[in-house]
Amino acid sequence: VHEINSVRTAFMFQRVAVLGVGLIGGSVAAALKKRGLAQEVVGYSPYDGEQALRLGLLDRLADHAQLAVEGADLVVVAVPPTEVAEVIVRAMPGMSHDAIVTDVSSVKAQVVPQIADAMGARFDRYVSSHPIAGAEHSGPASANADLFENKKVVLNLPANADALERITRMWQALGAQVCHMSVEQHDATYAAVSHLPHMVAFALCLGLSGRQDAADLLANGGAGLRDTSRVGGSSAALWADILLSNRQALGACSAEFTQAWDAIVQAIESDDKARLIDLLDRAAAWRRAMK
Amino acid sequence: VHEINSVRTAFMFQRVAVLGVGLIGGSVAAALKKRGLAQEVVGYSPYDGEQALRLGLLDRLADHAQLAVEGADLVVVAVPPTEVAEVIVRAMPGMSHDAIVTDVSSVKAQVVPQIADAMGARFDRYVSSHPIAGAEHSGPASANADLFENKKVVLNLPANADALERITRMWQALGAQVCHMSVEQHDATYAAVSHLPHMVAFALCLGLSGRQDAADLLANGGAGLRDTSRVGGSSAALWADILLSNRQALGACSAEFTQAWDAIVQAIESDDKARLIDLLDRAAAWRRAMK
Numbered sequence: 342v343h344e345i346n347s348v349r350t351a352f353m354f355q356r357v358a359v360l361g362v363g364l365i366g367g368s369v370a371a372a373l374k375k376r377g378l379a380q381e382v383v384g385y386s387p388y389d390g391e392q393a394l395r396l397g398l399l400d401r402l403a404d405h406a407q408l409a410v411e412g413a414d415l416v417v418v419a420v421p422p423t424e425v426a427e428v429i430v431r432a433m434p435g436m437s438h439d440a441i442v443t444d445v446s447s448v449k450a451q452v453v454p455q456i457a458d459a460m461g462a463r464f465d466r467y468v469s470s471h472p473i474a475g476a477e478h479s480g481p482a483s484a485n486a487d488l489f490e491n492k493k494v495v496l497n498l499p500a501n502a503d504a505l506e507r508i509t510r511m512w513q514a515l516g517a518q519v520c521h522m523s524v525e526q527h528d529a530t531y532a533a534v535s536h537l538p539h540m541v542a543f544a545l546c547l548g549l550s551g552r553q554d555a556a557d558l559l560a561n562g563g564a565g566l567r568d569t570s571r572v573g574g575s576s577a578a579l580w581a582d583i584l585l586s587n588r589q590a591l592g593a594c595s596a597e598f599t600q601a602w603d604a605i606v607q608a609i610e611s612d613d614k615a616r617l618i619d620l621l622d623r624a625a626a627w628r629r630a631m632k
Numbered sequence: 633v634h635e636i637n638s639v640r641t642a643f644m645f646q647r648v649a650v651l652g653v654g655l656i657g658g659s660v661a662a663a664l665k666k667r668g669l670a671q672e673v674v675g676y677s678p679y680d681g682e683q684a685l686r687l688g689l690l691d692r693l694a695d696h697a698q699l700a701v702e703g704a705d706l707v708v709v710a711v712p713p714t715e716v717a718e719v720i721v722r723a724m725p726g727m728s729h730d731a732i733v734t735d736v737s738s739v740k741a742q743v744v745p746q747i748a749d750a751m752g753a754r755f756d757r758y759v760s761s762h763p764i765a766g767a768e769h770s771g772p773a774s775a776n777a778d779l780f781e782n783k784k785v786v787l788n789l790p791a792n793a794d795a796l797e798r799i800t801r802m803w804q805a806l807g808a809q810v811c812h813m814s815v816e817q818h819d820a821t822y823a824a825v826s827h828l829p830h831m832v833a834f835a836l837c838l839g840l841s842g843r844q845d846a847a848d849l850l851a852n853g854g855a856g857l858r859d860t861s862r863v864g865g866s867s868a869a870l871w872a873d874i875l876l877s878n879r880q881a882l883g884a885c886s887a888e889f890t891q892a893w894d895a896i897v898q899a900i901e902s903d904d905k906a907r908l909i910d911l912l913d914r915a916a917a918w919r920r921a922m923k
Binding site for chain 1: 841848856867886
């Protein structure tokens with residue numbers, strides 16, 4: 342077991358506890374280690390902690406959330422949205438009073454009030470983070486120390502100035518660009534740009550998976566199928582959790598997609614080429630404006 | 633004007649006429665030139681012929697389809713599905729009796745009988761090709777000589793053995809893997825693996841493009857949005873043509889997608905996590921089997 346040196350060091354954090362060590366948590370741990378930003382990175386996960394330790398993502402593995410956070414000046418909670426508050430509740434008894442807490446959840450409106458309840462008076466030490474760095478692969482084996490380079494991280498205020506400053510510097514030190522959004526704007530935006538595309542890709546794969554020639558299709562697709570369907574291979578458990586946690590904001594997006602889909606289907610069925618070109622042109626003009 | 637040398641050369645083709653010089657036609661022309669497979673590549677396009685010539689994709693540009701095919705032993709027709717037969721009709725008076733003709737259309741059931749009508753007795757010199765090498769970019773500027781390397785090309789029988797052999801060797805010489813399918817199987821397969829994903833991506837972009845925050849969304853998306861929407865930036869005119877030309881096979885695919893989409897939306901709206909995980913799991917299992 343490492344001992345924290347009493348001599349002041351250049352480390353940004355003395356001890357970081359990472360609760361949940363999958364793609365995102367494992368990458369945070371590995372990135373902090375690689376860049377020498379933490380003297381010690383302690384992990385905890387009942388599912389894949391051993392694997393993360395074996396892969397070298399962590400300095401040490403703890404048996405309980407409460408033990409993992411002991412002496413940590415930063416706690417990173419990297420579990421699915423509905424589990425964040427529960428993990429914090431379990432960790433709280435072991436946590437230093439001045440420990441900063443952040444999560445990486447892609448849904449905020451449902452999660453942040455639960456965290457406020459869990460943290461009570463210490464809630465001003467919480468900073469809400471959402472690194473835009475998901476992938477269709479999950480688990481510690483997919484983690485990598487450079488995952489956050491040139492990725493966006495959205496922070497949701499408020500937090501106290503010190504906590505916000507330290508979390509901002511951490512993500513920047515991992516190579517990310519930090520921006521700020523309100524919780525409401527975040528959830529509406531990521532319903533549209535992340536959760537909806539996942540729903541669409543899952544639906545594409547689900548529809549094709551039910552066909553008699555489903556296996557043959559896998560071999561015949563080109564880059565169009567590969568890209569359009571890619572995130573449809575994501576973790577079902579994680580994404581069910583995300584989609585349900587943000588279902589209020591998703592409702593409007595789903596309805597907009599359904600309307601757009603129906604319009605295109607209708608133009609094809611009625612062989613209305615002028616109408617179809619108009620619809621596809623509007624879609625393509627928007628997409629081509631993406632950098 | 634080049635003269636074909638009377639001395640036998642190592643060229644696979646003496647003169648190739650490429651009618652339509654966009655992404656696919658321009659790439660065929662450039663690839664034949666780069667690999668020294670044709671003594672001369674002559675292009676024709678009323679839209680972007682000059683650009684293709686300037687970009688060095690062609691040896692020579694002809695003013696009419698009929699002039700382009702004079703003396704050609706291979707004619708490659710690379711225009712949208714509904715224009716293929718019309719271009720062949722216009723080229724026929726200039727074509728040698730033993731010229732081989734191929735197209736690159738991604739829809740066959742509607743197009744091949746029109747080509748049969750256009751070519752009459754010479755239809756046995758036609759080989760139906762579909763290179764799986766489309767992209768969201770179109771036009772000569774997107775063409776490249778290596779586009780077909782490691783791409784699949786689907787040939788649809790029948791044709792005479794000599795024509796089939798020469799077209800097979802041509803695509804293989806451009807680096808592609810050649811496979812065979814019936815016209816019916818081709819159209820059903822590519823409705824599912826190409827045309828449907830394009831519809832879905834266009835619908836995703838169309839729905840998002842109509843939002844008040846449409847411009848902001850462009851800046852906030854990650855890799856998930858980028859990949860799921862990519863082919864939604866494709867040419868509206870080309871894709872309206874493709875989707876309408878294959879609307880019979882697309883009908884079944886569209887209905888399967890609508891059913892899958894509705895099931896996912898319904899599971900989210902009713903907050904049914906077990907059902908949602910089951911649906912997403914079936915989708916993800918199929919996608920993960922893709923190589």
